[in-house]
Amino acid sequence: MRIEFEVNNRPVVLDTEPDRRLLDVLRDDLGLLSVKEGCSEGECGACTVILNGRAVLSCLTMVGQVQGGRILTSEGLVKDGELHPIQKAFVEAGAVQCGFCTPGFVMSSYALLQRNPNPDEDAIKQALSGNICRCTGYAQLIEAVQAAAKANNE
């Protein structure tokens, strides 16, 4: 089946089975390896990408569902080699340890700040509650999102 969509502001046309996981298409067909597979059942959030402005789990999304959609991955946030303010905030807040969960958290944070540029702590917790990090204890992730929000608003 012919599937057309946009990934990181570039058009993509694929001839593929519509029931393949978006995760596999992004990683294996398009080489977008920031999208990680942590649990394969929608519990860990490591495969989070943005679809039409909303954070979705690419392990639970079939590629047929993204026909005509706009997808953003962590790679797409980098502009001219410069990290996105959210990615930078993650580095500066010490929110990155092993790094496997990081792209998923970055995308969930991105979706949050798109719809709510001034989230309070509860809103941040709500938005990141579908992502698991086993290293940091989460405090630095909250600090990173707060710092990114502040940088955005300045």
Place this chain on the structure above:
Amino acid sequence: MAIVGTSVHRNDAWAKARGAAKFTGDIRLPGMVEVAVVRSPHARARILEIDTSRASQINGVLGVFTARDIPGKNLVPLVFQDMPALAMDEVRYHGEAVALVVGDTREAAWAGARAVDVKYRVMDAILDPIKALDKDADKLHGNDNVFRRWTVKKGNVDKALQNAHLVVKGTYHTPYQEHLYLEPQSMVAWWSDEGYIEVHGSMQCPFYVRDAVAAVLGLDLSSVHVIQATTGGGFGGKEDVPSTIAAHAALASFLTGRPARLVLSRDEDILVTSKRHPAVIEYESGFDEQGRLLGVKARYVMDAGAYATLSPIVLWRGTMHAAGPYRVEHVDIEALAVATNKVPCGAYRGFGEPQIHFAFESQMDIAADKLGIDPIEMRLKNALEPGDTTATGQVLKKDVGLVQALNAVREASSWDSRFETPGRKQGTVRRGLGVSAVYYGVGLGAAGQALDRAGAFVQVMYDGSAVFAVGTVEMGQGMVSQLSQVIAQELGVSIERVRALPPDTNLLPDSGPTVASRTTVMSGNAVLNACARIKQQLLEATAGILNEPVDALTIEPGRVTGKNGAATLDEVLHRCFLERRDLASTGWFKSPETTWDEKKGQGSPYMTFAWAANVVEVEVDTETGVVTPIEIWAAHDVGKAINPAQVRGQIIGGSLQGLGYGLMEEIIHKDGLMQNNRLSQYIVPTIGDAPKINAIIIETGFEHGPYGAKGFGEQPLIGIAPALANAVYNATGKRVKTLPITPERLFAALHDDKTVD
């Protein structure tokens, strides 16, 4: 300006934040095939027949391999030589590997694995470690099912308990804990007909992986080239387990001639990889009227699972710490690691300590309550201090920060004004405070002394950039960044221009495992050793430029200064180039001597200890049994914080894992079969479960540590569950002696009107 001691950003964080770090699953090689593992559906069974014919005919399946196809030894070597890479005649736990299926794609490999017909005769499984100790129990190991037994003996404990004013007795049960590193176990192996194999993967111990691959393929160690890939968390779970994963990937590659990848699915990873040992601990402590600890008697039984793996040394560490961080003259500890037909347990952050800390810190709390002494006062009365002797007979030096840690959490939590006598609170929702004291022996200690060594390689380029490599690994804990700080500090190079190369078993000496909170001390010292030689070269070259003696010169960021002038690092490096100076060096460090006399049950097992105190505040809903953690204060003596932000990261992250252990994490078996090996059913703390965690850093130095640093990465996990249980007691007057403190368990305690054992 000092670089060591400041919170510079991790230099690996930039690539990780944009998603560019290459983990094992991101490796793409031409012709790469995928491996799936056929696993036992039984806890214990005889293998009667493995029929691979149906699987072999599946489209895309390239080969199906069993134990009979192994060219070398069918062995994953570790402490004992008891665990096969693939089961031969008998499977001994649910999920044990029986055969490998190699496919063009993951789907083909899995379809093949499902089509392998294994005929089993199910046997009676041994599931309870206490029953396994019965004389007439079926034997899985030796003549008593005990993999290892350790003791600590001092004084006359029976007499001490007889004469004690108060004797507290308790039996404690602790659960399995799954590491749940976010990146599942994964390996890529690439056999070359030139006669060597290259292995890239997620691991803590490249040299263990090398040994295992060499064993199964029958190769020289030098023909196995192991290179660690970016590793997405370990926490002990990638200490010994990657040896098995690598053995499987290596067999698949060797037997098909293609690069082979094995990535475990999450449910497979939870099912078959090591866990924290469940334990049953019987504990007796005797006190005088003032609350001084007179004697300790304990029996610590660990459920080790089907093979010994790391259990003998996990047990050793637990035994060494079993009397608590207290002065006590009379001690009798017996500890046993017992074989059962369950997943082999192994290393998990804390390594045998969290279980026993839960027991003795609950005991301490019970005694404080009975004697009417404030729980922090109670610990301060007994806390080990500089110059004291531990229960094993180790004389402590100056770097003992337990009293400072206890005082720090006391003050930070406003303990004195907020702590109320337990059991007097009213109302449906009640708050409580609990405390714990913790210690952690740094490094492998006497039981692993031969491995307690580390190597490094450092090279400064003539443009002022530098590279380094060490034999221990970065797995998220921050090693690369801290060692880069050491190099920048010592050699004046810019930290942004220090690059880490991955550990490589052919180019670096066997540096032992990346475990036991040993990396900062061991690799830090090895890097310092390498830097010292390069530094000498830089200083000699500068002496020629400035016309000053070497001992008048100081290396600073970007320059070398003397009494009368300074040379830029560029000038110095140019001079080094012209003078043909060697700016590459290896470095080496071995830990100071430690001792353990097994017959006497005494010795000085560790080069030093880290120390900690925790206060946990909870809110308990007495109608539902739900415990909500409100805030944690955690003070840790780390010797010296090379990077305070990273130390804080270890404290907060480790504390939350400890909270998961105390509150929610549990593996459930039914008839020996694991029931909840999925992330939707094995519950770990999310951001919504995380309370505010206040990290407090205490620095008492360490004579053998780089800049005085100790190792401590495991310590933050250890004391949270006991402080939590003590806080629950403080809030409710109910003592829970079984972890985790789930709503069901606490509800039963609250409504049965008796203590839960």
